[in-house]
Structures are given as structure tokens and as C-alpha cells.
Amino acid sequence: xxxxxxxxxxxxxxxxxxxxxxxxxxxxxxxxxxxxxxxxxxxxxxxxxxxxxxxxxxxxxxxxxxxxxxxxxxxxxxxxxxxxxxxxxxxxxxxxxxxxxxxxxxxxxxxxxxxxxxxxxxxxxxxxxxxxxxxxxxxxxxxxxxxxxxxxxxxxxxxxxxxxxxxxxxxxxxxxxxxxxxxxxxxxxxxxxxxxxxxxxxxxxxxxxxxxxxxxxxxxxxxxxxxxxxxxxxxxxxxxxxxxxxxxxxxxxxxxxxxxxxxxxxxxxxxxxxxxxxxxxxxxxxxxxxxxxxxxxxxxxxxxxxxxxxxxxxxxxxxxxxxxxxxxxxxxxxxxxxxxxxxxxxxxxxxxxxxxxxxxxxxxxxxxxxxxxxxxxxxxxxxxxxxxxxxxxxxxxxxxxxxxxxxxxxxxxxxxxxxxxxxxxxxxxxxxxxxxxxxxxxxxxxxxxxxxxxxxxxxxxxxxxxxxxxxxxxxxxxxxxxxxxxxxxxxxxxxxxxxxxxxxxxxxxxxxxxxxxxxxx
Numbered sequence: 070x071x072x073x074x075x076x077x078x079x080x081x082x083x084x085x086x087x088x089x090x091x092x093x094x095x096x097x098x099x100x101x102x103x104x105x106x107x108x109x110x111x112x113x114x115x116x117x118x119x120x121x122x123x124x125x126x127x128x129x130x131x132x133x134x135x136x137x138x139x140x141x142x143x144x145x146x147x148x149x150x151x152x153x154x155x156x157x158x159x160x161x162x163x164x165x166x167x168x169x170x171x172x173x174x175x176x177x178x179x180x181x182x183x184x185x186x187x188x189x190x191x192x193x194x195x196x197x198x199x200x201x202x203x204x205x206x207x208x209x210x211x212x213x214x215x216x217x218x219x220x221x222x223x224x225x226x227x228x229x230x231x232x233x234x235x236x237x238x239x240x241x242x243x244x245x246x247x248x249x250x251x252x253x254x255x256x257x258x259x260x261x262x263x264x265x266x267x268x269x270x271x272x273x274x275x276x277x278x279x280x281x282x283x284x285x286x287x288x289x290x291x292x293x294x295x296x297x298x299x300x301x302x303x304x305x306x307x308x309x310x311x312x313x314x315x316x317x318x319x320x321x322x323x324x325x326x327x328x329x330x331x332x333x334x335x336x337x338x339x340x341x342x343x344x345x346x347x348x349x350x351x352x353x354x355x356x357x358x359x360x361x362x363x364x365x366x367x368x369x370x371x372x373x374x375x376x377x378x379x380x381x382x383x384x385x386x387x388x389x390x391x392x393x394x395x396x397x398x399x400x401x402x403x404x405x406x407x408x409x410x411x412x413x414x415x416x417x418x419x420x421x422x423x424x425x426x427x428x429x430x431x432x433x434x435x436x437x438x439x440x441x442x443x444x445x446x447x448x449x450x451x452x453x454x455x456x457x458x459x460x461x462x463x464x465x466x467x468x469x470x471x472x473x474x475x476x477x478x479x480x481x482x483x484x485x486x487x488x489x490x491x492x493x494x495x496x497x498x499x500x501x502x503x504x505x506x507x508x509x510x511x512x513x514x515x516x517x518x519x520x521x522x523x524x525x526x527x528x529x530x531x532x533x534x535x536x537x538x539x540x541x542x543x544x545x546x547x548x549x550x551x552x553x554x555x556x557x558x559x560x561x562x563x564x565x566x567x568x569x570x571x572x573x574x575x576x577x578x579x580x581x582x583x584x585x586x587x588x589x590x
Contacts, residue, residue, distance in 0.1 A: 156417025164400020259338025
């Protein structure tokens with residue numbers, strides 16, 4: 070108990086010190102560095118971040134954080150040289166390779182892909198469509214049939230075109246009409262790089278990007294070896310049963326994630342570049358210093374795309390919890406933020422892994438963050454790092470715990486009545502927060518992913534309670550109706566689908582399910 074009290078006192082001391090530093094902040098470089106270092110100490114001691122964060126300005130590292138574990142079960146700590154899978158940040162590097170080959174005259178961006186990959190079945194799709202996510206191609210659903218036939222198969226880029234040839238649903242929209250994020254496009258770009266350069270993608274990246282940038286700790290993780298000989302590679306972790314089991318284990322060993330993290334782990338172009346935070350900073354410097362592309366190509370990569378109707382696509386911010394909007398260039402996310410101007414970069418996500426890379430064009434600032442548990446506060450930590458770097462206060466460090474986890478654990482261990490009682494006793498307690506999304510996840514996890522005796526009964530009870538906690542949410546009633554229907558309780562399901570549609574008349578799937586149920590009467 071004394072050790073715990075001392076630990077908490079240390080955390081409080083750092084929090085007080087950091088807050089005092091921020092309040093008394095004076096506008097010089099040392100003040101910013103001190104603020105960031107104090108903030109990172111808070112994150113490390115609060116055990117809310119698992120991974121690495123790097124902050125740089127004008128090409129120089131201002132502050133770094135390594136916290137938590139690279140391998141949680143083995144208690145192997147994260148260090149500054151830990152290598153993470155960049156996930157979709159890899160697309161920035163793939164697009165750079167494409168522009169290098171374009172600049173060498175190997176192709177034009179508006180060339181149809183079929184000119185170079187002869188077996189590609191969609192003649193209207195150009196290289197530019199692939200770079201900008203405007204092709205209309207299917208994403209990971211493309212491989213569902215082959216995985217059903219061969220459950221232990223690992224998909225690689227060699228599967229992409231054969232599966233597209235078998236795809237019966239056509240394109241989702243006319244190429245260029247919409248932006249719809251799609252990893253398949255970057256698998257095809259990787260095939261194009263190999264076709265036009267005569268090199269395997271890993272060798273091309275080594276020769277033309279990693280070595281020129283000085284990225285000696287970066288490599289492409291490829292089938293069948295992946296990262297098995299890399300002692301610095303970080304393991305992605307997740308909870309096998311979120312909502313009632315707080316234990317983190319390696320994602321590859323969780324059956325529910327097999328399709329995403331096992332069957333689909335062999336493709337490249339869209340992801341699977343391994344790097345440290347400092348090596349990704351070296352890429353940033355090389356890219357913006359013109360070592361990898363000529364200046365006009367850098368500008369082109371960072372220019373927002375234009376859709377067929379002449380408009381520019383805009384969506385919400387990626388990862389950061391800050392006012393702004395996002396569009397897309399040639400493999401780059403482009404952020405427009407009132408507080409910071411124009412920034413570029415990319416986010417990445419896999420089950421158990423979150424990554425983010427942000428470069429402020431006006432101030433030459435860089436934030437790189439990796440988290441191998443995909444923690445819920447990841448975006449807030451990076452947002453706060455940007456704020457502190459620019460002399461602003463960080464977002465509040467949330468220390469409250471999940472009320473859904475408290476409820477779910479009690480539900481499984483102690484039963485329905487005890488769980489309801491403990492939830493009601495704590496729902497106004499500020500030590501806990503209540504999340505509709507987490508309640509939904511708990512219900513589905515209990516129903517579909519659990520196997521103990523009365524798991525489906527507990528799942529239905531969870532959604533029943535959720536309708537009282539979130540009475541204005543159409544989705545809560547829809548989810549409750551779905552489980553009632555699958556349990557054979559059709560009359561009850563009909564009532565809940567009607568309530569869901571009453572709250573959201575655009576609930577098309579709910580309407581289809583309701584029609585199906587009414588047709589059975």
C-alpha cells in the first residue's frame with residue numbers, strides 16, 4: 070500500500086510541476102522543451118500510453134517518449150529504437166516510390182493501370198485513381214471468398230489481381246466520382262513499382278528511399294519471414310474480450326481477429342513497413358529537403374485531389390482531436406487546421422496498433438506517434454503534444470475508468486442483478502465514464518465471441534440495459550433487435566426495430582430486417 074501511495078504521489082508531483090510550468094510558460098525554446106518533457110513524464114507514469122512519441126522542429130528532435138511494453142506478456146519495455154509497423158503511414162512511402170518512377174518516365178499518372186498490369190480487369194482505372202483512393206475497387210472484402218475456402222491462407226499481393234478477376238460485384242462507383250479509402254489500390258501500386266522498376270518492392274525501397282534518407286532501421290516486412298528475426302520489432306496487442314477482460318495479449322493469437330491480422334498480413338504497399346520514430350523523421354527530412362523527389366513532385370503530392378465534378382473532397386480530421394478538416398493528395402492526408410494552418414501526413418491503424426505522422430508546413434514541426442495497444446487516448450496525447458509545442462495548454466488528461474468494463478466484469482463474474490446494481494451505484498461517479506460504443510462492443514462480444522454457458526443471455530441483457538441508458542440512440546435499439554431476432558424472439562425484435570426506425574428513418578438495414586420479420590408472420 071505504501072508503494073502504491075508513493076507512486077501516486079510521484080504522479081501528482083509531476084502533474085503539479087507540469088501544470089505550473091505551463092501556467093508560467095515563457096515564449097522561448099527551453100520552456101517548450103521542459104513542458105513537453107514534463108507532459109511525457111505524466112503519460113509514462115499514468116500508464117495510459119504504450120509506445121513511442123517523437124516531437125521535432127526544424128528537423129531536430131525536441132522531445133521523445135518511450136513508455137509501456139513492446140511485448141506486454143513478456144514485460145519487454147518499449148525503447149526509442151523499437152520498430153513498429155507503420156500501418157497506413159506506409160502509403161506515403163509507396164506514393165513517393167510511384168512519383169520517383171513517374172519522374173523517370175516509366176509511366177504517367179493518368180495512364181490506365183492495364184497498360185502495365187495486363188491481367189488487371191478494370192480498364193477505366195488509372196494510376197492516379199489508385200493514389201487518391203478514387204478507383205471504386207473493393208477493399209479487404211475482396212479476399213473473403215478465398216479465405217472461406219482456405220481458412221489458413223495468408224493473402225499476398227499475388228492474390229490481388231486473380232481475386233479481382235473473380236470479383237462479381239463490379240466497381241462501387243465510377244472512378245474519380247468519390248473518395249473511398251481502399252488498401253487494394255496500394256497493393257496494385259506495389260505491383261506496378263515492381264513491374265516498372267524490375268525490383269521487388271523491398272529492394273526498391275532499400276535502394277531508392279531508405280538508403281538515400283539514411284533510414285537504417287527501416288525495412289519492409291514480407292511473407293513468409295515477416296519480423297521473426299527482429300528483436301526490436303514491437304508486438305501489437307489487444308484485449309480478447311473487451312468489456313469484461315482487461316488482459317492484453319498478442320493480436321495474432323486472438324481468433325476473432327484472424328481474418329484481419331493473420332489472413333491479410335501478407336500484402337504490401339498499403340502497409341507493413343517497419344520503422345522507428347527517428348527513422349520516420351529521417352524520411353520526413355529527406356522528402357521535404359528534396360532528396361527523394363524534385364520540388365514540383367513534392368508540391369504535386371501535397372495538392373488536394375479534384376473529383377470528376379470539379380470539387381475537392383473534405384472529411385474529418387484523422388486521429389487528432391482538434392478543429393479542422395482533411396482532404397487527400399497523392400498518398401498524403403492533407404490537414405487544414407485554424408490553429409496551425411496546413412499540415413500533411415498520414416494515420417495508420419491495425420487491430421492493436423495505431424500510428425500517426427504529422428508535418429506542419431508553415432512551422433516545420435513534426436509529430437510521430439506509435440501505440441501498440443491502439444489506446445483510446447492516443448489521439449488526445451498527440452493533440453496535446455502539438456498544443457504544447459505551440460505554447461498552448463494540453464487537453465485534460467482523463468484518468469476516469471470505463472463504467473462498461475466495471476459492469477461487464479461484474480456481469481460475467483457475479484450475474485445480471487449484481488452488475489445492474491454496481492452500474493447504477495456508479496453511473497454518477499466521476500471516477501467512471503460511460504460509453505455507448507463500449508456498451509455496444511460488450512454486447513456483441515458476449516453474443517458472438519464468447520463461449521461460456523449463458524453468454525447470449527448476458528449479451529441480450531447488455532443491450533436491454535443500453536436502451537435505458539441511451540434512449541435516443543437508434544443504433545442501440547437496432548443492436549438489441551438484432552440479437553433478439555437471432556435468438557428467435559421475433560415479436561420483441563419487431564418492436565425494437567420499429568423503435569430504431571422511429572428514431573432514424575434512414576436505417577435501411579433495420580427496415581430490411583423488419584420487413585423480413587413481418588413477412589414471417
